[in-house]
Amino acid sequence: MSDSAWEALSNQAVAAAGLVYFLALLAHLVEWSALRKVPVEAGARETTTVGAGGPAAPAYGASAEPAAGSEGPDHEHRIDLFGRIGFSLTVVAGLVHAVSLLARGMAADPNRVPWGNMYEFTLSGTFVVTLLYVVMRRRLGLSWMAPLVVGFVLVLLMVDVIWLYAPVSPLTEALNSPWLVIHVVSAVIATGAFSLGGICSVLYLLKERSITKGRESSTGYLSRVPSLAVLDRVSYRLHAFAFPVWTFAVLITGPIWAHQAWSNYWNWDPKEVWAFITWVVYAAYLHARSTAGWKGRNAAYLALLGTATLWFNFIGINFFSTTSQHSYAAPEPAPVVAEAPVLAGGA
Amino acid sequence: MSTATKERASGATPPPRRAGELTLGELLRFGWRQLTSMRTALILLLVLALAAVPGSIVPQEGVDALKTSNWKDAHPTLTPIYERLSLFDVYGSPWFAAIYILLMISLIGCIIPRTFHYWRGLRAVPPAAPRNLTRLPDSTSYTTDEDVAEVEERARRLLAKRGYRVRPARDGEDAVSAERGYLREAGNLVFHLSVVVVLVGFAVGSLLGYKGGVILLVGDDAGFTNRLTQYDDFVPGTLFGADQLDDFAFDVDSFDVDWLDSGPAQGQARGFVSHVSYVEGLDDAPTEYDLRVNHPLQIDDTEIFLIGHGYAPVITVRDGEGNEVYSGPTIFLPQSPDFLSFGVVKAADAQPGQIGLEGLFYPTFINVEGDPVNVMGEANNPTLSMQVYTGDLGLDQGQSQSVYVLDKADAELVTKADGSPFRLDLQEGQTETLPDGLGTVTFEGLERWNRIQISQTPGKEVALIGVCLALLGLLGSLFIRPRRVWLRARREGGSTLVEVAALDRSGGGDVGVVLQQLVADLRPGATPGHTPGADGAGPATTEEKTS
Numbered sequence: 098m099s100d101s102a103w104e105a106l107s108n109q110a111v112a113a114a115g116l117v118y119f120l121a122l123l124a125h126l127v128e129w130s131a132l133r134k135v136p137v138e139a140g141a142r143e144t145t146t147v148g149a150g151g152p153a154a155p156a157y158g159a160s161a162e163p164a165a166g167s168e169g170p171d172h173e174h175r176i177d178l179f180g181r182i183g184f185s186l187t188v189v190a191g192l193v194h195a196v197s198l199l200a201r202g203m204a205a206d207p208n209r210v211p212w213g214n215m216y217e218f219t220l221s222g223t224f225v226v227t228l229l230y231v232v233m234r235r236r237l238g239l240s241w242m243a244p245l246v247v248g249f250v251l252v253l254l255m256v257d258v259i260w261l262y263a264p265v266s267p268l269t270e271a272l273n274s275p276w277l278v279i280h281v282v283s284a285v286i287a288t289g290a291f292s293l294g295g296i297c298s299v300l301y302l303l304k305e306r307s308i309t310k311g312r313e314s315s316t317g318y319l320s321r322v323p324s325l326a327v328l329d330r331v332s333y334r335l336h337a338f339a340f341p342v343w344t345f346a347v348l349i350t351g352p353i354w355a356h357q358a359w360s361n362y363w364n365w366d367p368k369e370v371w372a373f374i375t376w377v378v379y380a381a382y383l384h385a386r387s388t389a390g391w392k393g394r395n396a397a398y399l400a401l402l403g404t405a406t407l408w409f410n411f412i413g414i415n416f417f418s419t420t421s422q423h424s425y426a427a428p429e430p431a432p433v434v435a436e437a438p439v440l441a442g443g444a
Numbered sequence: 445m446s447t448a449t450k451e452r453a454s455g456a457t458p459p460p461r462r463a464g465e466l467t468l469g470e471l472l473r474f475g476w477r478q479l480t481s482m483r484t485a486l487i488l489l490l491v492l493a494l495a496a497v498p499g500s501i502v503p504q505e506g507v508d509a510l511k512t513s514n515w516k517d518a519h520p521t522l523t524p525i526y527e528r529l530s531l532f533d534v535y536g537s538p539w540f541a542a543i544y545i546l547l548m549i550s551l552i553g554c555i556i557p558r559t560f561h562y563w564r565g566l567r568a569v570p571p572a573a574p575r576n577l578t579r580l581p582d583s584t585s586y587t588t589d590e591d592v593a594e595v596e597e598r599a600r601r602l603l604a605k606r607g608y609r610v611r612p613a614r615d616g617e618d619a620v621s622a623e624r625g626y627l628r629e630a631g632n633l634v635f636h637l638s639v640v641v642v643l644v645g646f647a648v649g650s651l652l653g654y655k656g657g658v659i660l661l662v663g664d665d666a667g668f669t670n671r672l673t674q675y676d677d678f679v680p681g682t683l684f685g686a687d688q689l690d691d692f693a694f695d696v697d698s699f700d701v702d703w704l705d706s707g708p709a710q711g712q713a714r715g716f717v718s719h720v721s722y723v724e725g726l727d728d729a730p731t732e733y734d735l736r737v738n739h740p741l742q743i744d745d746t747e748i749f750l751i752g753h754g755y756a757p758v759i760t761v762r763d764g765e766g767n768e769v770y771s772g773p774t775i776f777l778p779q780s781p782d783f784l785s786f787g788v789v790k791a792a793d794a795q796p797g798q799i800g801l802e803g804l805f806y807p808t809f810i811n812v813e814g815d816p817v818n819v820m821g822e823a824n825n826p827t828l829s830m831q832v833y834t835g836d837l838g839l840d841q842g843q844s845q846s847v848y849v850l851d852k853a854d855a856e857l858v859t860k861a862d863g864s865p866f867r868l869d870l871q872e873g874q875t876e877t878l879p880d881g882l883g884t885v886t887f888e889g890l891e892r893w894n895r896i897q898i899s900q901t902p903g904k905e906v907a908l909i910g911v912c913l914a915l916l917g918l919l920g921s922l923f924i925r926p927r928r929v930w931l932r933a934r935r936e937g938g939s940t941l942v943e944v945a946a947l948d949r950s951g952g953g954d955v956g957v958v959l960q961q962l963v964a965d966l967r968p969g970a971t972p973g974h975t976p977g978a979d980g981a982g983p984a985t986t987e988e989k990t991s
């Protein structure tokens with residue numbers, strides 16, 4: 098296959114993945130709207146009404162499973178069916194998504210990893226979100242997250258294709274390093290896991306609010322979301338997984354590569370500064386949980402602050418800062434009118 | 445303080461102390477406690493994050509000096525305020541230092557007592573079981589036909605096999621106590637200590653290291669000898685000494701660029717390599733090295749990086765009297781990825797008037813409907829397009845000037861007879877005569893230059909080892925789950941009632957699952973018994989509480 102054929106395949110695969118994600122989202126929406134007719138089982142509901150401090154929690158990850166409802170086995174069967182269809186479609190979409198990444202890498206000459214610019218980076222990042230969700234779904238009981246994750250990935254993919262698209266081009270010299278694989282892969286994995294953790298924290302806050310305001314119903318989405326204690330713990334686990342990976346990406350591989358390419362292992366480049374800020378905020382989150390006993394709401398706020406800095410760093414800095422050497426988002430590198438001659442290119 | 449002194453002087457009885465009044469010692473102890481408290485550490489962490497923000501918004505001297513000075517010119521009112529607040533050098537400012545030094549003290553004040561505490565706890569046997577196990581948040585029970593000793597013996601063996609430290613059986617104790625996860629705290633301590641190690645490494649680098657840059661012409665035999673005077677710019681650390689400079693010299697023999705001639709990045713450089721030869725010491729035979737981005741050359745403690753490259757057109761200027769007043773390769777600085785470059789020529793001794801040239805170099809020039817356009821970075825049609833100045837170029841005032849900037853304050857633009865600005869357009873090999881009998885300018889040929897960064901970063905290995913240790917410690921402190929398990933068995937009726945309880949000591953674990961697993965393994969086929977509070981709680985079979 099020629100390079101341009103690979104590139105066309107990649108673009109078609111992205112479109113196809115978007116379509117399948119959309120179908121998966123529809124299936125999950127059908128599942129969840131059908132669930133609205135089924136009240137959460139009395140026993141399970143009792144546990145969800147208890148705040149973070151009470152004796153709590155339904156069985157692990159079991160709360161989102163469709164409960165036997167008054168509508169009879171047909172209805173239950175349909176909920177189950179659409180849940181399965183949604184998940185299967187998500188898996189299919191994830192595979193097509195993987196094909197688009199592979200083709201993107203094959204389209205470049207010489208072949209390379211598919212994260213050389215912002216478009217490709219977002220394509221990889223959303224794929225990792227899907228992958229983490231699919232892999233951890235059973236382990237962490239994340240099936241309740243399905244519509245959110247699929248919607249999130251779908252929206253980001255659309256943003257990516259509409260605003261960030263860039264044709265395949267070879268890597269700039271500075272990016273041409275094995276560290277591109279190690280550094281970026283770890284950063285993307287951490288970003289994906291932090292994002293999933295952030296979704297848990299948002300839901301925690303929403304659910305907590307609806308409980309304290311006494312508005313919780315027995316049929317809404319929030320009543321199907323796991324109890325506050327479980328949300329809090331799942332969020333913690335995702336963050337606890339992502340944090341060491343982020344440390345590896347930002348404070349080990351980043352500096353090693355920076356030292357090789359730019360002669361300084363830490364340049365206080367805006368991207369580095371914000372990666373550091375993100376690291377500190379998440380460190381504060383973990384610290385607060387383990388020593389100050391912060392759980393629940395305060396911890397969720399800290400986690401969301403972390404998510405905000407993470408995403409600002411990922412997207413914002415590329416557009417707001419012109420001094421960043423990480424300015425791969427700019428379609429044309431900004432003209433350098435500098436006393437120091439033009440640099441070797443940005444990573 | 446003054447009232448306290450007065451009172452003490454006035455009476456023999458100890459002065460009554462007001463609420464909240466502290467002696468100096470108490471005040472210090474109070475301050476130390478506050479500083480080393482967890483809450484303070486947390487606040488300091490968040491303040492550190494906040495304090496790092498301005499450095500990414502306000503241009504920094506150390507990151508981009510030119511941008512900073514441009515910003516200063518554009519904001520005359522804010523500049524003095526910002527300068528007073530060290531906002532142009534946030535990461536070297538006293539207030540930023542204050543935050544991280546406080547954080548360090550807080551950290552050390554936290555680690556030391558914890559290390560002693562940990563050292564004692566490391567050898568301690570697990571504590572005896574609480575009297576009523578079923579009152580613990582995570583507990584369960586089951587009945588069995590085995591007798592008490594049998595159950596306890598099996599529990600001890602199972603727990604020991606799972607890595608628990610089991611409290612030795614003693615007279616008068618009727619329960620099994622076990623604990624695991626001692627290494628979590630070790631991981632915690634390693635992590636915090638490593639942060640100190642990283643900072644030490646970082647500090648060593650910025651105090652003892654240096655970085656310098658030099659622009660070298662490709663093929664120039666003069667090359668570079670590692671002496672202070674040879675650097676174009678040099679930024680030493682505070683404690684740097686000139687004797688730290690290693691003895692070496694190198695030339696850039698040749699330079700290859702791989703240009704992209706198709707695709708969306710057409711005209712840009714894909715890869716480039718400098719073929720350098722260097723000598724270590726002073727009279728060794730030269731060694732060849734291919735210097736590329738991401739592949740620095742290491743000589744002793746010094747590292748040499750290829751940072752940039754560009755064109756140096758060879759320009760000769762003859763003045764009105766025919767004398768050669770300027771000749772040589774002139775470094776033009778690239779303005780964009782297609783190597784459209786900007787440069788300046790200053791001929792101070794020209795007669796009848798000084799000659800200054802300022803303008804652009806087009807590696808591949810084409811004329812599109814009268815507009816000059818540069819097609820790509822490769823020099824396929826090298827063309828100079830410059831404006832000419834004469835008069836006072838500010839060279840005689842004894843002030844140092846950048847070689848890349850023409851001082852036009854007192855100079856006048858040379859114009860054609862009709863008054864429009866005179867533009868000097870030269871292709872390689874061409875000569876053009878300047879108006880008003882000022883002289884001639886020749887574009888003789890084209891050379892290339894490399895910008896080389898030379899630096900020493902002592903302590904970088906220390907910092908790297910520190911971060912790696914920190915990561916290791918972090919993994920330990922996040923994923924080792926310390927917990928205690930107790931088991932008590934007693935005969936009740938015709939069978940044995942076994943109560944098992946577990947306590948999570950990390951705050952993030954769910955020991956309910958662990959407990960279930962443990963019970964299942966202790967007694968295959970056992971049905972989990974009733975747990976207080978869980979009666980009738982529907983499908984929730986696990987007794988987990990958050991505290």
